[in-house]
Amino acid sequence: MAEFDAAPPNTRAGGNDDNLRVKEVGNPSHNADEFDMVAYQNEVPLWKRIHQHSLTQMFLMSIQAFCGPAMADAIAGLGGGGLATPQTSNIATSINYACLAITCLFGGPIVNRLGTKWALVLGAMSFPIRGASYYCNSKFGIQWFLIFGAFITGTGSGCWYVAESGTIMSIAPSGARGKYLALWIVARNLGQLIGGAINLSKNHQAGAKGGVTPDTYIAFLIIESLAFPFAWLISPLHNVVRSDGTKVRVAEKLSTKAEFKLIKVTMTSKLILLSALWAVWSFFYSGTWSTYLGTYFSTRARALSSLISPFFCIIGCFGLGFILDMKSLSQRRRAQLGLFTVLILNTGVYIWTIIMQTKFNKHSPGKIDWVDKLYPSAFLPYFFVQTTGPLSQSYMYWLLSSFATDAQANVRNGAAFRCLEAVGQAISYGMNTQIKTSPLIGFCVTFGLMAAAMGPMILLVNSTPNEIPADVLDKEEHERELEDHQNQQKPVGEKDEDVNFSVNRV
Known part of the structure; x- marks a missing residue:
């Protein structure tokens, strides 16, 4: 077992395996080495130290995640976007993620030139368009705005996602990355909880049919608008001071041409190639399970489902965070244990869901309400996938940050991974626009993707450096x-x- 724990000779942390990390062009900044914590505490005002503290910055990132991506997930959690038929929503969502994928592909150079703060500000401006487009479609039947809004939010969110991934992977202290990432992923899922509460308060009457009320989207729109002022409060990465007294390692800025050249290097690196299938799979479940909810559950049952689904996610994500931060185990061993945990939990949920869907194919349940005896067994697979899905995402960002050489490398790796995630989401929602009878095909494809991703991920995890x-x-x-x-x-x-x-x- 000792040999299994040891990192391979050519993959030591910061070692000479160029395929496992992006080659750096230019000299790295030594600000992390020159930082004097005592002088910093004596010279910098308390309010500024609190603002630049890594935990404060993670809270600010989590609030934005709550206002933006979480509200988008909350709308998706209504089942087909809460519309009377899920097909239009699936088309718009597929377009949104296609645009997001393209933006993320070129997002690394853009964000590294702009800086993460300004990329977050620009991205946050696009969030309210999603809520507005769903409101207009629900209230006035304007479907073109739903489609056009998907282009805008996909592009803006892509810019924000790249900056977000680079930030969350860079600011966490090495001994608490699991807990920091758990805080971020929980904030994203708390958005669905709030969204579910809003939805349930407006759609709790028995026998309600069709989509959710238009006023529901007004509440989402207001919350999405709050991301913009919080984006302005983000501190540039080179000013962030971690809770362990260290600063973020930031390399010197490259020219735009050099940054774009690094896209190919990043996308073809061993780190991204081995994690590519996992990235496509990690969000693939969202389209199929959203269609499942919209197809088989009544309006108020969907509202209740979107309210209570995130509760167990809080326990699960922080539980995984403690595993990934265990100081008694090497980083490589923690990576292996985390992978095993995520795969076992997802496998159980997928098998359960496929069994339920097979039963529904034989005997259609109609629209299931929360008073029906079938509701618990039909709903629980959706409930648990809202935990196992985020676990796979939180774990992967922890793993990616384990190979980081500096903040810019985190941005590039995060952009590449986000791009592949968005490709998976676009395919998932696009596939579900064609599935009008049963989501079983989507469940099987999702399960197959996870199985295909296991081999490359085992290779990657077994090469994780110990520091x-x-x-x-x-x-x-x-x-x-x-x-x-x-x-x-x-x-x-x-x-x-x-x-x-x-x-x-x-």
Whole structure:
């Protein structure tokens, strides 16, 4: 087992395996090594230290995730976007994720040039368009706005997603990445809880048919608008101070041409190639399970489902976070244990769902309400997938950050992974626009994708370095600086003796 724990000889943290990390062009900034925590505390006002603290920044990112992506998930959690028929919503959502994928593909260079803060600000401006388009379609039947809004939100959200992934993977201290990521993923799912409460309060009457009330989307629109002011409060990465007293390792800015050249390097790196199928699969479930909810559940049952689904996610994500932060295990062992946990839980949920769907294909249940005896067994697979799905996403971002050499590498890797995630979502929702009888095909495809992703992921996880490369590089540079400083303090004769002594030893 000791040999299994040890990292392969060519994949040490910050080592010489160029396929496992993006090659750096230009010299890295040494701001992390030069940072003096004592001087910082003495010279910087308390309010500013609190603002620049990594936990504060993660809270600000989580609030934006709650206002933006979480509200989008809440709308999807209504089943077909809450519309009377899910097909139009699935078409719009598919277009949204197609645009998001394209933006994420080129998002790394864009965000690294703009800076994560300004990319977040620009992206947050597009969030309210989603709620507005659903309101107009529900109230006035304007379907073209739903489709056109999908183009705008897909592009804007893509810019925001790239900046978000680079930020959340960079600001967390190495010993608490699992818990920080759990906080972020829980905030995203709490949005669905709030959305479900809004929906249930307006659609709780028995016998309600069709879509949810138009006023429901007004509440979503208001919450989505709140992401914009919080995006302005984000501090640039080079100013963030982690809770362990370290700063984010930031490389020097590259030219736009050099950044675009790195797209190919990133997309063809071993890190992205081995995680590609996992990325496509990680959000693939959302389209099929949303269609499942819209097809088989009444309006108020869908509202109740979207309310209570995120509760177990909170426990699950923080539970996985504690596993991934266990100091008694090496980083590589934690990666293996996390992968095993995520795969086992997802497998159980998928098998259960396929069994339920097979029964529905034989005997259609009609529209299931929460007072029906069938409701618990039919709803629980959806309930648990709202936990196992986010677990797979939280785990993957933790794993990606385990290979990071600096903040810009996190942005590029995050952009590539987000691109592939969006491709999976676009395919999933696009596929479900054609499935008008049974979501069974979607469930089987999702299960098959997970099975196909297992092999490459095992290879990747078994090559996880035992320390984050960025941390190792910081330590090595700090040691060199200390050594240079000590040599400068020595008398000239003493330096010569050291050199002669070294030569004699050789």
